Amino acid sequence: MHIKNHLDAINACRFCFxxxxxxxxxxxxxxxxxxxxxxxxxxxRMRMDAANLKNxxxxxxxxxxxxxxxxxxxxxxxxxxxxxxLEARKDIVEAGLAPERVTALAKALEKASFAVxxxxxxxxxxxxxxxxxxxxxxxxxxxxxxxxxxxxxDASKAVFDKFAxxxxxxxxxxxxxxxxxxxxxxxxxxxxxxxxxxxxxxxAAGVKAGRARxxxxxxxxxxxxxxxxPSAPRDLLxxxxxxxxxxxxNSEESYAVGEGAVVYxxxxxxxxxxxxxRVYSLSGTKKxxxxxxxxxxxxxxxxxxPKFEIITLEEAVALLQA
Amino acid sequence: MTPKNxxxxxxxxxxxxxxxxxHVQTNDADKLGHSIDYYWVPECWHDRGEKPxxxxxxxxxxxxxxxxxxxxxxxxxxxxxIPWGGGSGSQGGALPIYGGIVLDMKRMNKVLAIxxxxxxxxxxxxxxxxxxxxxxxxxxxSTMHFPASIACATLGxxxxxxxxxxxxTKYGKIExxxxxxxxxxxxxxxxxxxxxxxxxxxxxxxxxxxGSEGTLGVVTKAxxxxxxxxxxxxxxxxxxxTMHDAMVAGSKIMTSRLRPCVIRLYDETExxxxxxxxxxxxxxxxxxxFGFDGPxxxxxxxxxEACKICRALDHEDLGTEAGQNWWDHxxxxxxxxxxxxxxxxxxxxxxxxxxxxxxxxxxAMKNVVQDNFPQATFIGHFSHWxxxxxxxxxxxxxxxxxxxxxxxxxxxxxxxxMAIRAAIKEGGVINEHHGVGLKLGRIMRDLYGPAFKxxxxxxxxxxxxxxxxxxxxxxxxxxx
Numbered sequence: 001m002h003i004k005n006h007l008d009a010i011n012a013c014r015f016c017f018x019x020x021x022x023x024x025x026x027x028x029x030x031x032x033x034x035x036x037x038x039x040x041x042x043x044x045r046m047r048m049d050a051a052n053l054k055n056x057x058x059x060x061x062x063x064x065x066x067x068x069x070x071x072x073x074x075x076x077x078x079x080x081x082x083x084x085x086l087e088a089r090k091d092i093v094e095a096g097l098a099p100e101r102v103t104a105l106a107k108a109l110e111k112a113s114f115a116v117x118x119x120x121x122x123x124x125x126x127x128x129x130x131x132x133x134x135x136x137x138x139x140x141x142x143x144x145x146x147x148x149x150x151x152x153x154d155a156s157k158a159v160f161d162k163f164a165x166x167x168x169x170x171x172x173x174x175x176x177x178x179x180x181x182x183x184x185x186x187x188x189x190x191x192x193x194x195x196x197x198x199x200x201x202x203x204a205a206g207v208k209a210g211r212a213r214x215x216x217x218x219x220x221x222x223x224x225x226x227x228x229x230p231s232a233p234r235d236l237l238x239x240x241x242x243x244x245x246x247x248x249x250n251s252e253e254s255y256a257v258g259e260g261a262v263v264y265x266x267x268x269x270x271x272x273x274x275x276x277x278r279v280y281s282l283s284g285t286k287k288x289x290x291x292x293x294x295x296x297x298x299x300x301x302x303x304x305x306p307k308f309e310i311i312t313l314e315e316a317v318a319l320l321q322a
Numbered sequence: 323m324t325p326k327n328x329x330x331x332x333x334x335x336x337x338x339x340x341x342x343x344x345h346v347q348t349n350d351a352d353k354l355g356h357s358i359d360y361y362w363v364p365e366c367w368h369d370r371g372e373k374p375x376x377x378x379x380x381x382x383x384x385x386x387x388x389x390x391x392x393x394x395x396x397x398x399x400x401x402x403x404i405p406w407g408g409g410s411g412s413q414g415g416a417l418p419i420y421g422g423i424v425l426d427m428k429r430m431n432k433v434l435a436i437x438x439x440x441x442x443x444x445x446x447x448x449x450x451x452x453x454x455x456x457x458x459x460x461x462x463x464s465t466m467h468f469p470a471s472i473a474c475a476t477l478g479x480x481x482x483x484x485x486x487x488x489x490x491t492k493y494g495k496i497e498x499x500x501x502x503x504x505x506x507x508x509x510x511x512x513x514x515x516x517x518x519x520x521x522x523x524x525x526x527x528x529x530x531x532x533g534s535e536g537t538l539g540v541v542t543k544a545x546x547x548x549x550x551x552x553x554x555x556x557x558x559x560x561x562x563x564t565m566h567d568a569m570v571a572g573s574k575i576m577t578s579r580l581r582p583c584v585i586r587l588y589d590e591t592e593x594x595x596x597x598x599x600x601x602x603x604x605x606x607x608x609x610x611x612f613g614f615d616g617p618x619x620x621x622x623x624x625x626x627e628a629c630k631i632c633r634a635l636d637h638e639d640l641g642t643e644a645g646q647n648w649w650d651h652x653x654x655x656x657x658x659x660x661x662x663x664x665x666x667x668x669x670x671x672x673x674x675x676x677x678x679x680x681x682x683x684x685x686a687m688k689n690v691v692q693d694n695f696p697q698a699t700f701i702g703h704f705s706h707w708x709x710x711x712x713x714x715x716x717x718x719x720x721x722x723x724x725x726x727x728x729x730x731x732x733x734x735x736x737x738x739x740m741a742i743r744a745a746i747k748e749g750g751v752i753n754e755h756h757g758v759g760l761k762l763g764r765i766m767r768d769l770y771g772p773a774f775k776x777x778x779x780x781x782x783x784x785x786x787x788x789x790x791x792x793x794x795x796x797x798x799x800x801x802x
Contacts, residue, residue: 031351032356
């Protein structure tokens with residue numbers, strides 16, 4: 001079983017309550033099962049007796065996790081509970097026990113294809129190619145991260161291989177990635193290619209300060225909790241002219257509405273709406289501009305409240321440069 | 323109760339009518355999470371492949387009225403109701419030992435009002451205490467309630483077992499922080515205690531519910547004191563050759579009526595083990611740290627006076643940095659791998675006594691553990707200091723308990739029993755801030771003597787069907 005690779009997390013988390021206040025799902029469902037402790041207990045039961053792998057309640061709970069990693073970031077020893085859940089999902093998939101909606105989603109994701117267009121020595125992967133005039137562009141959707149997160153390791157690799165082939169054909173040695181989940185997935189995977197996040201790239205290229213504007217930057221699960229919390233997104237926004245406002249009750253909670261689970265809204269729409277409602281309620285009645293590194297987070301927050309004013313980092317920079 | 327039988331389905335239906343379908347869970351994942359709390363016994367059982375008793379239903383009420391409805395249903399069917407906050411209690415107080423309804427209070431988590439004139443917050447007690455602190459801080463105040471379990475537990479949990487935080491020496495335990503309570507009685511009436519905690523209007527009902535561990539009703543709302551953020555908070559640490567020398571220093575600080583917000587004293591063994599491991603201070607002796615907060619001028623003055631007391635004794639001055647370092651890492655002790663963990667057997671034998679008795683209590687516990695259980699290590703620190711005495715946070719640790727879960731649990735219970743009875747003999751009590759729960763209920767009658775009948779009578783009168791958390795605190799179990 002793959003979960004046995006994360007025995008340290010099982011043993012550390014199964015009886016530990018110290019990060020429960022940061023689980024975004026637990027904070028809206030209030031269920032003990034929706035905490036790192038609850039999930040580690042489930043994985044422990046599965047480890048002890050493989051028959052528990054077939055328990056539909058256990059499987060559902062593991063697919064309900066938003067994988068925000070805020071808990072891991074908070075933990076003084078950074079036990080990898082989200083890694084444990086990903087391993088459990090692999091076990092579930094390999095045993096042919098993935099819920100129907102998960103399998104259907106995976107089938108759709110497997111069809112991904114990629115193509116390279118344009119000219120330049122730098123390759124851009126994101127939704128705003130017009131902001132990168134000197135770059136080639138690789139088109140296509142998820143490069144394999146979503147399948148990986150769902151537990152479909154082989155299918156994820158197959159999609160990634162298609163992506164890698166397209167990158168190789170481009171002959172570019174630098175890949176600029178906009179979506180944080182893709183950045184997290186690709187940053188150490190492409191041999192001979194330097195992968196940079198768009199915030200880092202645009203910051204290095206230089207931006208002029210635009211007219212001053214206040215905004216809230218919603219931290220990205222991937223950039224903050226998985227990728228070491230780089231300062232580039234905040235530095236870029238400040239340089240572009242944004243005065244960043246504090247948001248929520250603290251700087252530890254994740255307000256990324258399931259970003260860590262990549263396809264969370266497709267998988268758990270009712271729960272995702274609850275995560276969004278928490279962000280709306282914390283934002284109060286005052287009209288505020290929100291900025292996110294993730295187009296997925298933007299689209300999700302817009303979906304459940306079209307009036308919610310949220311744009312991506314790239315759009316935010318473009319807005320003030322215009 | 324057998325799932326899917328007629329009665330089970332009837333109760334489930336009634337519960338869903340009371341709180342809504344989505345707030346009643348009967349699935350395995352939720353039941354598993356509620357069958358194990360922070361008590362070592364269910365952890366050990368789980369670890370050894372046993373299955374601790376799960377609840378039949380997990381119910382998340384949204385307001386006091388819904389709580390009242392659930393209690394009425396439970397009375398009709400005479401089934402147990404076990405209030406559950408964060409589930410991080412160490413005494414088994416929230417375990418559904420007879421199945422029944424676990425009333426998970428976390429949905430009742432709203433801050434209802436902050437009164438800046440009287441400096442109080444009105445709040446639903448299902449709120450996680452870290453969330454409460456963040457909300458209060460956003461308004462420019464602090465609850466000053468900083469227990470190690472701040473992120474784990476709910477306010478209701480602290481009220482249920484008289485919890486305490488690191489700064490208790492100045493700001494008090496939870497019973498000193500609470501102004502008044504809203505409670506749903508076991509028979510389903512919603513009542514409020516008097517609005518202020520100091521009065522001469524009869525006995526204090528608030529006190530009745532503080533520490534009642536869900537046996538006398540369900541606390542749903544509290545008015546709690548809040549405080550301004552102090553201008554300064556400063557620390558200092560000393561090392562003394564022996565725990566006794568450090569105890570003399572600590573008690574002198576308190577009896578001179580200085581007002582530290584915290585004092586903590588680690589015995590020689592814990593200094594050598596945990597202080598070394600967590601803070602990296604590798605010295606022989608007893609580590610004493612204290613802190614003061616408030617207006618900076620007063621803090622400096624009080625800190626200096628406390629240091630003078632320590633310097634008059636045989637000491638090593640570790641300075642302010644070693645004190646600040648302790649404060650910065652004060653929760654680290656409780657995260658894995660710094661905290662003890664199963665398969666180790668461990669227990670926090672916490673008690674409290676006067677300065678005249680506290681060292682006698684320490685030695686009585688230590689001797690009884692070491693003499694009778696050579697496989698156990700005994701460590702201790704003194705955590706919460708009052709004008710008249712302090713709390714002993716003693717722990718025993720067995721690295722390799724018996725493999726057989728029944729043997730392991732029997733050994734564990736025996737150590738608890740002997741150590742706590744030894745403490746009581748020297749003027750200690752069952753517990754200082756973790757509560758009684760399932761673990762120590764059997765000792766309550768001996769601790770209280772004839773006075774225990776008063777508690778039993780109150781319970782019987784308020785809860786005629788004994789639905790509220792039966793079998794805890796030494797009160798009758800189901801069917802008794």
